[in-house]
Amino acid sequence: MTQQISFILDGRVHQLGFEPGSPYTPITTVLQYLRSLPNHKGVKEGCAEGDCGACTVVLAEPSADGKLNYKAVNSCLLFLPKLHGKQLITVENLQDAQGTLHPVQQYVADSNGAQCGFCTPGIVMSLFGHYKTDLSAEREEIEDTLSGNLCRCTGYQPIFDAALKALDERKEDRFSQEEQDVAAQLKTISQSGVRIETTTHYYSFPASLQEAFTEMEAHPGALLLSGATDVALKVTKQHQQLPEIIDLSLVPELKKIETTGDMLRIGGGVSVNEVLEAAQKPFPALYKIAKRFGSKQIRHLATVGGNLAGASPIGDLTPVLMALKARVRVMRAKEQRTMALDDFITGYRQTALQEGELLTHIEIPFLSEQIKIGAYKISKRRDLDIATVSAAFRLEFGAGKQISEANLVYGGMAAMTKHARQAEDFLQGKEWNRTHAEAAARLIRDEFEPISDARSGADFRRIVAGNLLIRFWADDAGTK
Numbered sequence: 001m002t003q004q005i006s007f008i009l010d011g012r013v014h015q016l017g018f019e020p021g022s023p024y025t026p027i028t029t030v031l032q033y034l035r036s037l038p039n040h041k042g043v044k045e046g047c048a049e050g051d052c053g054a055c056t057v058v059l060a061e062p063s064a065d066g067k068l069n070y071k072a073v074n075s076c077l078l079f080l081p082k083l084h085g086k087q088l089i090t091v092e093n094l095q096d097a098q099g100t101l102h103p104v105q106q107y108v109a110d111s112n113g114a115q116c117g118f119c120t121p122g123i124v125m126s127l128f129g130h131y132k133t134d135l136s137a138e139r140e141e142i143e144d145t146l147s148g149n150l151c152r153c154t155g156y157q158p159i160f161d162a163a164l165k166a167l168d169e170r171k172e173d174r175f176s177q178e179e180q181d182v183a184a185q186l187k188t189i190s191q192s193g194v195r196i197e198t199t200t201h202y203y204s205f206p207a208s209l210q211e212a213f214t215e216m217e218a219h220p221g222a223l224l225l226s227g228a229t230d231v232a233l234k235v236t237k238q239h240q241q242l243p244e245i246i247d248l249s250l251v252p253e254l255k256k257i258e259t260t261g262d263m264l265r266i267g268g269g270v271s272v273n274e275v276l277e278a279a280q281k282p283f284p285a286l287y288k289i290a291k292r293f294g295s296k297q298i299r300h301l302a303t304v305g306g307n308l309a310g311a312s313p314i315g316d317l318t319p320v321l322m323a324l325k326a327r328v329r330v331m332r333a334k335e336q337r338t339m340a341l342d343d344f345i346t347g348y349r350q351t352a353l354q355e356g357e358l359l360t361h362i363e364i365p366f367l368s369e370q371i372k373i374g375a376y377k378i379s380k381r382r383d384l385d386i387a388t389v390s391a392a393f394r395l396e397f398g399a400g401k402q403i404s405e406a407n408l409v410y411g412g413m414a415a416m417t418k419h420a421r422q423a424e425d426f427l428q429g430k431e432w433n434r435t436h437a438e439a440a441a442r443l444i445r446d447e448f449e450p451i452s453d454a455r456s457g458a459d460f461r462r463i464v465a466g467n468l469l470i471r472f473w474a475d476d477a478g479t480k
């Protein structure tokens with residue numbers, strides 16, 4: 001265990017301790033750290049809650065093939081210890097020693113895409129993150145990349161033009177030439193876990209599941225965190241101190257995706273972007289919802305475990321995973337238990353997790369041809385918005401045309417993700433046609449008593465909840 005964190009910035013390994021007198025604590029964000037340095041003022045603070053993208057930086061970390069994975073992330077949501085073992089790249093690092101701009105910067109400048117100094121550095125970093133992956137240069141893909149970068153002035157067109165040109169001509173840049181050296185340097189940084197103890201904070205990075213349980217036993221009151229996209233807001237918005245943190249993001253057992261005979265098993269620490277990739281073929285409804293989750297920057301950090309353990313009534317993954325009959329595996333030191341996700345969520349932001357337990361895996365059974373699944377998210381904006389209402393449906397058919405089991409799961413309609421039980425009972429044994437979909441929709445409108453809030457009135461929620469079932473029928477064209 002080490003007391004310091006080590007990371008690469010500006011081409012060299014930095015070691016940062018948190019001893020008394022240090023201006024930084026383990027809950028200082030990377031944004032605050034960068035803004036405190038004389039030569040990294042390009043990174044900006046807009047919202048400090050992951051919504052504007054002005055603070056976007058890129059993190060590079062070694063992958064299994066010896067190369068580096070580059071991910072654009074919101075530095076306002078990253079606690080400093082999360083830099084351990086990674087390369088931090090900011091907009092100041094993109095040009096080379098001779099002052100030649102990176103192709104992404106050059107095209108943004110040439111296409112008049114540099115519209116204001118506040119958003120442009122973050123936009124450039126998101127595009128740089130895209131440039132450094134094998135994502136396509138299609139407009140849709142670029143839109144997705146920019147979904148976490150707000151521009152409210154003259155619009156995105158010049159930025160898209162710049163992105164299309166830069167990505168069309170993608171070639172080796174100086175980061176590719178330096179990649180092996182950087183990867184080798186990063187490998188020399190100890191991955192054996194970090195434990196930082198200051199007079200005010202305790203922050204540990206267990207390097208295995210066993211170590212995580214030892215830490216949890218020694219610090220029963222500590223807050224667990226994975227991507228910290230929920231937890232960071234406790235610091236940036238509520239100014240909480242979070243004196244004890246156990247960060248699970250370096251636990252390898254939680255980061256695996258495995259296919260067994262009849263299910264996909266996803267580690268609790270797998271990011272939403274990785275879930276998206278894994279779900280595309282076997283679970284298109286999960287893919288569709290994961291694609292609408294936050295922004296690319298958020299999805300790089302946010303994990304499936306954090307989403308379910310947070311038990312938000314508007315969490316995006318819960319309804320669709322419930323419709324997929326996902327099971328949750330939770331573990332404490334030597335014991336483990338598995339339960340239906342339906343039983344895991346017990347109330348408003350409450351779960352069945354007991355003290356000393358953590359969520360280790362989600363298990364999603366593969367679907368048979370007798371099952372139809374659909375999932376929908378209604379929000380005020382398509383990108384980077386939380387759901388006003390979400391719904392996920394599962395219809396199982398027996399040998400005939402009748403529905404043998406219906407699961408209709410809603411988010412945003414109650415204090416927790418909830419089934420529309422009356423409509424489920426009504427559909428059982430019925431044919432799947434418009435008449436029955438409309439009758440079930442009426443029951444759904446009557447069954448829930450949603451709240452009115454800034455996002456919508458209760459009536460809108462009720463109406464849309466029913467209509468989504470009819471939409472599911474229409475999308476399916478009523479055929480089995």
Ligand SMILES: Cc1cc2nc3c(=O)[nH]c(=O)nc-3n(C[C@H](O)[C@H](O)[C@H](O)COP(=O)(O)OP(=O)(O)OC[C@H]3O[C@@H](n4cnc5c(N)ncnc54)[C@H](O)[C@@H]3O)c2cc1C
Nearest residue numbers: 050226227228229230231294303305306307309315316359
């Ligand atoms: C700008 C922005 C946009 C967002 N958009 C969306 C969206 O579109 N849809 C959506 O659903 N959510 C959204 N969120 C919320 C958040 O990103 C998700 O809930 C995310 O999945 C949380 O995962 P995390 O790894 O960041 O969790 P963390 O913040 O690390 O943790 C969240 C909670 O889960 C607990 N926890 C984490 N991992 C485990 C584990 N393995 N075992 C037990 N407990 C654990 C933590 O103790 C904490 O209570 C958004 C957040 C932001 C800031």
Ligand code: FES
Nearest residue numbers: 046047048053076
């Ligand atoms: S400051 Fe707005 S996303 Fe970080």
Ligand code: FES
Nearest residue numbers: 116119151152153
């Ligand atoms: S680039 Fe800043 S508002 Fe458009």
